[in-house]
Amino acid sequence: MESEGEHYDFERNVWDEDDYGTLKMSMAELKQFITKSMVEKSKLDACLDIFLVELRDIPNEADNKLLDFSGYTGKSNDKLQHAASKLRENIDTLLPGFLELPTGSNILENEKLTEKLRDRVDRLGRDSLSKSEFGTQSFHAAQKSFLDTLVSRYCRQSSHGRTNSEPAPLSESAFDKSCQQLGQFISGEKASATFACGGSVSIGDNLPPGTHDVSPPVRISWTAKDGSCEHKAMLPVSGSNQLSAEQLAQLVSDCEVARFGKGEKEIVDPEYRKAGKLDPTRFLSSFHPANLQILDDVEQLLAPNFNSLTENQLPFRSLKAELYKLNVYSGPDGLFRKHVDTPRSKTQIGSLVVCLPSAFKGGRLTVRHHGNVVDFDWSARSDSVIQWAAFYSDCEHEIKEVTEGHRVTLTYNLFVTDSGCGSIPRNVNIDPKTLPLYQLLRDLLAKPGFMKEGGILGVHCSHAYPHASSQAQELLPRGLEGADLAVYSVLKSLGIDAHVLPVLREKHDDDLEEVAVGDMLRFLRDGEEFEPTFAQIPQILPVESDLEKYWKMLYLSRRLHGTRKIMQFAKERKLMDPGLFQDRKGNYFGTELHRYSVDQHMFDMGEPISEAVNRHWPAQFIPGITWISEPLNKEMAFSYLAEGNEPSINTFYSCATILAAVPPFDQRQPTRERDAGKVHTDGE
Numbered sequence: 001m002e003s004e005g006e007h008y009d010f011e012r013n014v015w016d017e018d019d020y021g022t023l024k025m026s027m028a029e030l031k032q033f034i035t036k037s038m039v040e041k042s043k044l045d046a047c048l049d050i051f052l053v054e055l056r057d058i059p060n061e062a063d064n065k066l067l068d069f070s071g072y073t074g075k076s077n078d079k080l081q082h083a084a085s086k087l088r089e090n091i092d093t094l095l096p097g098f099l100e101l102p103t104g105s106n107i108l109e110n111e112k113l114t115e116k117l118r119d120r121v122d123r124l125g126r127d128s129l130s131k132s133e134f135g136t137q138s139f140h141a142a143q144k145s146f147l148d149t150l151v152s153r154y155c156r157q158s159s160h161g162r163t164n165s166e167p168a169p170l171s172e173s174a175f176d177k178s179c180q181q182l183g184q185f186i187s188g189e190k191a192s193a194t195f196a197c198g199g200s201v202s203i204g205d206n207l208p209p210g211t212h213d214v215s216p217p218v219r220i221s222w223t224a225k226d227g228s229c230e231h232k233a234m235l236p237v238s239g240s241n242q243l244s245a246e247q248l249a250q251l252v253s254d255c256e257v258a259r260f261g262k263g264e265k266e267i268v269d270p271e272y273r274k275a276g277k278l279d280p281t282r283f284l285s286s287f288h289p290a291n292l293q294i295l296d297d298v299e300q301l302l303a304p305n306f307n308s309l310t311e312n313q314l315p316f317r318s319l320k321a322e323l324y325k326l327n328v329y330s331g332p333d334g335l336f337r338k339h340v341d342t343p344r345s346k347t348q349i350g351s352l353v354v355c356l357p358s359a360f361k362g363g364r365l366t367v368r369h370h371g372n373v374v375d376f377d378w379s380a381r382s383d384s385v386i387q388w389a390a391f392y393s394d395c396e397h398e399i400k401e402v403t404e405g406h407r408v409t410l411t412y413n414l415f416v417t418d419s420g421c422g423s424i425p426r427n428v429n430i431d432p433k434t435l436p437l438y439q440l441l442r443d444l445l446a447k448p449g450f451m452k453e454g455g456i457l458g459v460h461c462s463h464a465y466p467h468a469s470s471q472a473q474e475l476l477p478r479g480l481e482g483a484d485l486a487v488y489s490v491l492k493s494l495g496i497d498a499h500v501l502p503v504l505r506e507k508h509d510d511d512l513e514e515v516a517v518g519d520m521l522r523f524l525r526d527g528e529e530f531e532p533t534f535a536q537i538p539q540i541l542p543v544e545s546d547l548e549k550y551w552k553m554l555y556l557s558r559r560l561h562g563t564r565k566i567m568q569f570a571k572e573r574k575l576m577d578p579g580l581f582q583d584r585k586g587n588y589f590g591t592e593l594h595r596y597s598v599d600q601h602m603f604d605m606g607e608p609i610s611e612a613v614n615r616h617w618p619a620q621f622i623p624g625i626t627w628i629s630e631p632l633n634k635e636m637a638f639s640y641l642a643e644g645n646e647p648s649i650n651t652f653y654s655c656a657t658i659l660a661a662v663p664p665f666d667q668r669q670p671t672r673e674r675d676a677g678k679v680h681t682d683g684e
C-alpha cells in the first residue's frame with residue numbers, strides 16, 4: 001500500500017519518493033484517450049464476433065480451423081463471402097476509414113484484419129468457439145436486465161452531449177444526500193425501513209384443510225355483560241342476514257368502555273379514546289394470526305436475528321403473539337388519539353392489530369417513527385377482508401374518527417422468544433405499500449433528477465444468509481429478512497427489476513494495476529499513447545445482432561486495468577475530481593447465487609483475477625453502481641490451489657446484495673395505487 005507523499009517512478013514502474021515535474025496531459029485528456037481507444041476496440045471486436053459466429057455455422061473442410069479460409073468451398077465459400085461482405089459493411093459503419101481497402105478487394109486477404117481476427121480468437125479461447133457455446137451462451141435474466149440498463153444509460157448520456165462522468169441533473173450533493181438518507185433508512189438494528197408493516201387476508205367458505213392464505217369467516221363468542229349467558233357472532237355480516245347484524249349489535253353493546261393508561265392510572269376520557277373493549281377472559285375467537293402466516297410474516301420483517309449467526313447457518317428466532325383485547329370503535333365518533341402502547345415485558349417488541357371484517361368508514365390508523373409515517377386505511381375493504389398492521393413498541397400511533405359502522409379489532413402483544421425452529425422460507429403476504437420504505441423510494445423515483453438516465457442501485461444485505469450454500473437458491477430471495485426484505489419487496493412493487501446476487505470481494509490485481517497505471521502516467525507526463533488493458537468478464541457475451549447495442553455491451557463489461565491506482569494518484573496530487581474515473585469502477589457479480597466450490601487444479605499464483613473468475617465463478621462486471629450500504633457478511637465463494645514459491649490456497653469471498661436496475665425517469669412506471677395485496681418474493 002502506498003502512503004501519502006509517495007509518487008510513481010515512470011522508468012521503473014514503481015512508486016517512490018521522487019517528484020516528477022509538470023504533466024503534459026490532463027486527467028480529462030487521459031480519460032478521453034482511454035475512452036476513445038476502448039470504444040474503438042469494442043467496436044472492432046463486436047464486428048469480429050458477429051463474423052465469427054456466422055463462420056462457426058458454415059461447414060468447413062479444414063476441420064475446426066475457423067480462420068483457414070481455403071477450407072470453405074462451393075456453397076460454403078458463398079456463405080463465407082457473404083459473411084465477409086457483412087463484416088466489411090459493419091466495420092465501415094462503426095469505424096469508417098479503419099480498413100483502408102480499395103473497393104472490390106477481398107477483405108479476407110487483408111493482413112491487418114486477419115491478424116485482428118486471430119487475436120480475437122485467441123482472446124476468446126478456442127474452446128469457447130466450439131459450436132455449442134460461442135455466441136449462444138445462455139444468459140441469465142438478471143444479467144440481461146443490468147446490461148440493458150447500462151447500455152441505455154450510456155446511450156442516453158452520450159446523446160445528451162454530456163460525457164459519461166458528468167453528474168446527472170440532480171446535483172451531485174443532492175444525489176448523495178438522497179442515497180445517504182436511503183442508506184440510513186435501511187441499515188441499523190431497528191431500521192426505520194421496517195418499523196411497521198401490514199397486509200390483508202381474504203375470506204372464503206368451505207376451504208380445504210391446510211389453506212394458509214384465505215381465512216374462513218371469523219366466529220366470536222363472548223359472555224354477556226352480566227355473565228348470564230353466551231352470545232355468538234360471525235364476521236363478516238352477510239348483507240341480507242338480519243340475524244348476524246343483530247349479533248354484531250349485541251357484541252357492541254356487551255363491550256365495556258375502553259380505558260387508557262395515564263401515568264399510573266387507567267382512565268376513561270371519550271375525548272381521548274372512545275371505544276369498547278372485551279378482555280380475553282370474556283371472549284373466544286376462531287381467528288389466530290399464526291394460522292394465516294401473519295405471525296411468520298411479521299417475524300421475518302420486524303424480528304430478524306441480528307448479528308448472531310455463525311457462517312452458513314439458518315437464522316433461528318421466533319415471535320409470539322399474545323391476545324390482548326377485542327376493541328370496537330364505532331361511528332360517528334369512535335377514536336383513539338396519539339399514544340404509545342405500554343410494553344408488558346422486556347421481551348415485547350411490538351403490537352399487532354387485526355381488523356376483522358365489518359363495514360365502517362374513517363378510522364384510519366397512523367403509525368409514526370422518527371419522523372416517518374405510515375397510514376393504514378382499512379375502510380374501503382372493511383366489509384370483506386381481514387386487514388392487519390404490526391409495529392414496533394416505540395411507535396406513536398392514533399386512530400382517526402370512525403364516522404360510520406363498527407371497526408372491530410383484535411390486538412396482540414408481540415414477544416420475541418430465544419429459540420424456535422428454523423422456518424422454511426415461503427412467499428410473504430406483507431403489502432409493500434404499508435412499509436415505511438415504500439414512500440421514501442417512491443418519492444425518490446418520482447424525482448426526474450434521481451438517476452435520470454437510469455442506473456444501478458446496490459444494497460448490501462444487512463442480515464447474514466447462507467448465500468453460498470447449496471440451499472441458497474431456494475432460500476433467497478424468499479428468506480430475506482427485516483430491512484433486506486423491505487428493500488426487495490418495495491423495489492419489486494414499484495416495478496423495479498431487483499435480484500439477490502453475490503458480489504465478489506476482491507483482492508487487488510496489483511501487478512496488473514501497476515503495469516496499467518505506468519502506461520497512464522507516461523501518457524500524462526509525455527503524451528505517449530498506449531493500448532489500455534482490460535479484463536473481460538464474462539469472457540463471452542451473447543452475441544447481439546444489433547451491432548450498436550453489442551459493441552456497447554462489450555465496452556461496458558470491460559474492466560479497465562489501472563483504474564484504482566490512477567484515481568489514487570489523482571487524489572494524492574489533487575489533479576482533479578477522481579470521480580472522472582468513477583464510472584469505470586465496478587464489481588464482479590455472480591450470475592446467480594453460486595454454491596461454494598473448490599478447484600483441485602494447480603494454478604499460477606500471478607494469474608489475473610478475471611481468469612480465475614471466468615473459470616470458477618460465472619460472473620458479470622457491472623460498472624458505475626450506486627452503493628447505498630456497506631458490505632457486512634461475507635462467505636467463501638470459491639477456492640483454488642495456487643502455485644507460487646509455495647503452493648497455497650487462494651480463497652475468494654462474496655457478499656449477498658440486492659441489485660436493482662432503475663429505468664430512466666421517462667420509462668418509470670407511474671405508481672398506481674394498488675390494492676393491498678400479496679407480494680411474491682420468490683423471484684417473480
Ligand SMILES: O=C(O)CCC(=O)C(=O)O
Nearest residue numbers: 341353365397399409411
Ligand atoms: O385499533 C387499532 O388500530 C390500534 C389500537 C391501539 O392502538 C391500541 O389498542 O392500543
Ligand SMILES: [Fe+2]
Nearest residue numbers: 339340341397
Ligand atoms: Fe395502541
